[in-house]
Amino acid sequence: MKKINEFQSTKEWYLQNFQSFEEKLNGDSKTFLHDLRKSAINQLAQVDFPNTKDEEWKFTNISPILKQNFIPAVSIGKKDFSINKEELKKYLFSGFEFYLMTFINGIYSDELSDLNDIPNGVTIDSLSSLLKRNNEFIKGKISKFVKSENAFNLLNRAYSTDGAVIIVNDKVVLEKPIQILFLNGDADKFVLSVPHNLIFAGKNSQVSVINLFASINNNSLHFTNSITEVFADESAIVDLYKIQNENDNSYHYEKVEAYQLKKSIFNHYNFAFGGEIVRNDINSTLDDENIETHYYGLYLANGKQLVDNHTFVDHAKPNCMSNELYKGILDDNARGVFNGKIVVRKDAQKTNAYQQNKTVLLSNSAKVNTKPQLEIFADDVKCTHGATVGHLDDTAYYYIRTRGIPSELAKSMLIRAFANDVVEVVKIEPLREQLNHMIFEHLHRVEIENK
């Protein structure tokens, strides 16, 4: 595994490598998606990867990601990862019924997925499979609502060949959630995983999706660069869970782009556990009236992890509400970044927008940069925001210890207490319990059994 040095920069390498990538695509290079790819690679040539002089990337130095040329999974061409369905279980959330899609390095694995008994009016399929049938629906919708694209997004679109596509027709309520496992990494290659996911929820429909990112092994270096687009039509309810649990060497970027119409509700639950550098750009456009958007986030970082959450709620029309609660627990030398942007446009009267970011630092060398960013152009709105940074509450710590509970366990209780209002909004109970477990596991803390 040695670095390929003959190119001036990693970007140059991604540009040059595109041709050999194209050659491996076979029939896929004749689909409409390939035109989009070509356009993306041409745009990438004009755009630099962000650096810390960039206001949106001020506290997140991504240069380590650019020190390595990550090879698109398609170019590696390996298909069997000698993992079977039984072994898959250790990565998955369990204790509830779900449809399962598995992507290995961003490429759909039919053998490792379970899509039986999908009700009428619901499509759960891979982008690659739908492309083969030149799906007109996808053609009309893909990337339609994407507003601006940085170099990471262009890199994804240039190299992406696959992703999850979920289409729920009008009035269909999908009872079971869809668990999508993105299993990434390679034993001897630095791999680039670039899934592009699409969720379309029709009028009065309901769907719940769990995007779970994990690493095949604990020390492989890999780079996941994902895009998830969400379209919520009138009165649709979309719950999107994202659990980032890749290994602590890996790099992770994801952009979530949600577009909402009248009376729709979009809930995004963002749990960040793993990854050395993790950046989420989460955007919602509320382009009609009586829309609700809820963002919940919990980021846990230790060692030398960096977790950056940038959210952007765009209130374009009147009478909508958005509510955002992001909480972080940072230990060791971990760094957190939170930037919560809310724009209330001139037409968006009677907007209610709330935002809160709270971070607890468990060590003296952990650090967080938090910034609310409110741009309000309407005059009749209710917007509040707040940010706190602190340590675990001394009084509560003392209280617990006066009950004979040792100091480490007392801290765990306080961590659980701090995380609780983000965890408790998770609607799937077994998922909630497993997330609680992951909090203690990730922070190497004694677990509280809450039975």
Place this chain on the structure above:
Amino acid sequence: MLVIKNLHANVEGKEILRGIDLEIKAGEVHAIMGPNGSGKSTLANVLAGNEGYEVTEGEVWFEGKNLLELDPEDRAREGVFLAFQYPVEIPGVSNATFLKTSINEIRKYHNQPELTPKEFLDLMKEKSKILGMDESLISRSVNVGFSGGEKKRNEIFQLLMLNPKLALLDETDSGLDIDALKIVSNGVNIFKAKDKAVLVVTHYQRLLNYIQPDFVHVLYKGKIIKSGGKELALELEDKGYDWIKPELVEAEA
């Protein structure tokens, strides 16, 4: 059971306790009364091990052990319990989890086996009944969504569950209506025994109608300026604190 000798303590550099001497024997109920800011809560918290308070002088012996050398959790395991003036909320941790953890940690310290789930449940049922608590409270998060009165009641419930040797009650009566006061006092009276002791810290005499003290001490500016029997509490209720303050002036003169 508890011997306090010449105890001095600071909070943020300011001396709050200025030489407390007090002895509490098993079976006794002592009340510490005094105006606001006299150091009552400080005394209770210094005994429980609050690290926000700095002991600058003096000794505290509990059952022959140097209490000041112990961490708060070890004091609890040795049998000191503080019912807080402002009990803390712990979202996401149920009362059951909290108490089971607490009881079993204390038992572990004494080389006793953990309670079985059945034993624990029976104990919870028995004690919650004494305090007229709804059993559903057990599965709710510690003190979350509890009214002020419910929190105080929950402190006494914890007292009965943990069954320590010495109960320190810090302004347990504040914020309680008369019915709640009776229930809480009843809980404390059930706790009382030959081998137990209670130290009640209170601003008002009213709690002492229900929890009868054997001794009443008046704390003023960090010192005990008068001690007496339960009639002293009634006298204080009648006359306020001012009448003893000149006594102090005389004593110093």
